[in-house]
Amino acid sequence: xxxxxxxxxxxxxxxxxxxxxxxxxxxxxxxxxxxxxxxxxxxxxxxxxxxxxxxxx
Amino acid sequence: xxxxxxxxxxxxxxxxxxxxxxxxxxxxxxxxxxxxxxxxxxxxxxxxxxxxxxxxxxxxxxxxxxxxxxxxxxxxxxxxxxxxxxxxxxxxxxxxxxxxxxxxxxxxxxxxxxxxxxxxxxxxxxxxxxxxxxxxxxxxxxxxxxxxxxxxxxxxxxxxxxxxxxxxxxxxxxxxxxxxxxxxxxxxxxxxxxxxxxxxxxxxxxxxxxxxxxxxxxxxxxxxxxxxxxxxxxxxxxxxxxxxxxxxxxxxxxxxxxxxxxxxxxxxx
Numbered sequence: 001x002x003x004x005x006x007x008x009x010x011x012x013x014x015x016x017x018x019x020x021x022x023x024x025x026x027x028x029x030x031x032x033x034x035x036x037x038x039x040x041x042x043x044x045x046x047x048x049x050x051x052x053x054x055x056x057x
Numbered sequence: 058x059x060x061x062x063x064x065x066x067x068x069x070x071x072x073x074x075x076x077x078x079x080x081x082x083x084x085x086x087x088x089x090x091x092x093x094x095x096x097x098x099x100x101x102x103x104x105x106x107x108x109x110x111x112x113x114x115x116x117x118x119x120x121x122x123x124x125x126x127x128x129x130x131x132x133x134x135x136x137x138x139x140x141x142x143x144x145x146x147x148x149x150x151x152x153x154x155x156x157x158x159x160x161x162x163x164x165x166x167x168x169x170x171x172x173x174x175x176x177x178x179x180x181x182x183x184x185x186x187x188x189x190x191x192x193x194x195x196x197x198x199x200x201x202x203x204x205x206x207x208x209x210x211x212x213x214x215x216x217x218x219x220x221x222x223x224x225x226x227x228x229x230x231x232x233x234x235x236x237x238x239x240x241x242x243x244x245x246x247x248x249x250x251x252x253x254x255x256x257x258x259x260x261x262x263x264x265x266x267x268x269x270x271x272x273x274x275x276x277x278x279x280x281x282x283x284x285x286x287x288x289x290x291x292x293x294x295x296x297x298x299x300x301x302x303x304x305x306x307x308x309x310x311x312x313x314x315x316x317x318x319x320x321x322x323x324x325x326x
Contacts, residue, residue: 015271017325019287023273026283 009054013037014044024057091131092155096163098126098143106167109143114150134159141165188269189320192295195306202298206322209293217285217293221317226300232279239282245301246314265313269325272311281317294322 011032015021021037028034035051038044044056098109105126112119113132120130122143132139136154146167155161196203202224214220218241221227226245232238246262263276266284273284297318299305309316 017269017271019268019284019321020271020273020325022287023275023284026287027274027280 008033010035010052012044012047012051012053012056014039014041014056016040089134090157092134092153092157093129093131093160094139094153094155094163095129095160096127096165098122098128098141098165098167100146101166101168106143106146109141109146109165109167111165112140112142114138114140141167143167146170186294186324188324189295191308192297192318192320195297198306200299200304200306202300204296204298206294209290209296214290217288217290218282220290220296221298224298227298229282238279239286240278241281241285241317242278243300243315245303263313263315265309265311265316267309267316267318269319269321271325276313285317288319288321292321292323293319295320 008030009032011028011034013021013024013028013034013036015024015037016039018039021039025034025037032055035053036047038047047053048056094111098106098111100106105122105124107122107124107126109122109126109128110119111122111128111130113130115138116133118130118132120128122128132153132155134155134157136152139151139153141149141151147170149165149167151163151165153161153163192203195201204220209220212220218229218239221241222229226243228240228242228244230240230242232240241264243262243264246264262278264278264281265276266273266281268288273280275281275284297316299309299313299316299318301315302310305313305316309318
């Protein structure tokens with residue numbers, strides 16, 4: 001039996017420009033579940049360690 | 058007399074000698090009582106001059122006038138030259154000759170020193186960050202619409218897309234079916250997409266919105282409007298708008314028909 005309402009893939013966004021990250025967050029919803037938007041690789045590493053993420057972009 | 062008694066006698070003698078020397082110190086040359094020069098520095102209108110300097114020529118004696126232009130200086134008696142100086146005034150030399158203990162009061166009147174300065178031209182230029190060098194260069198080429206901080210501030214707006222209302226070649230309007238949505242359309246791109254010769258096909262009505270050199274996702278007229286809505290116009294230093302392929306510079310050509318390029322004051326953050 002398959003789930004008729006599959007959960008959207010969970011995405012983490014990393015961009016050093018707040019507006020760029022926010023724009024991607026807006027574009028990806030609601031097809032994707034954006035779990036967070038961070039500005040640096042270090043912050044992304046922390047996010048990946050704490051949240052369940054399918055895609056990091 | 059034992060050795061100890063002899064030592065005591067010698068000490069006593071030397072003490073007497075020392076006492077005799079103390080009672081007769083070497084004669085010092087008597088210092089003459091100084092004379093006093095007091096007074097005020099004034100300009101030709103009689104206004105006091107503060108921070109003026111009066112000094113004895115050839116000696117280290119000097120005094121600075123107070124906020125009321127007043128001074129008081131003790132000088133050795135006899136003929137002396139006094140130099141009076143103050144910033145912005147012609148210096149003046151005074152001759153005095155005072156007896157010991159004598160006082161004199163002088164009004165030192167200084168004339169304004171007219172210092173002719175060569176004529177100069179001051180050219181002001183607004184500081185432009187290095188990352189905006191491309192903006193300046195493209196504006197000089199003259200193809201496109203360019204808004205700098207001054208022109209952004211002059212235009213009344215509630216959101217960024219309002220900056221483009223009423224501009225030639227650009228239409229900003231509310232979506233007729235979704236009141237939460239806006240569109241920023243470029244008429245030249247519309248004609249290319251749907252006009253004669255386009256064959257009805259949607260041939261590249263793509264609008265690129267860039268911020269600090271990064272392209273924002275989306276390319277429709279509503280994407281352009283919603284991307285603009287993310288930006289606070291108070292943060293914007295400069296905007297360049299290319300309303301069709303003929304205006305687009307290579308940097309923003311890619312697959313765009315039109316482009317809105319925004320440079321923030323702070324840069325990426």
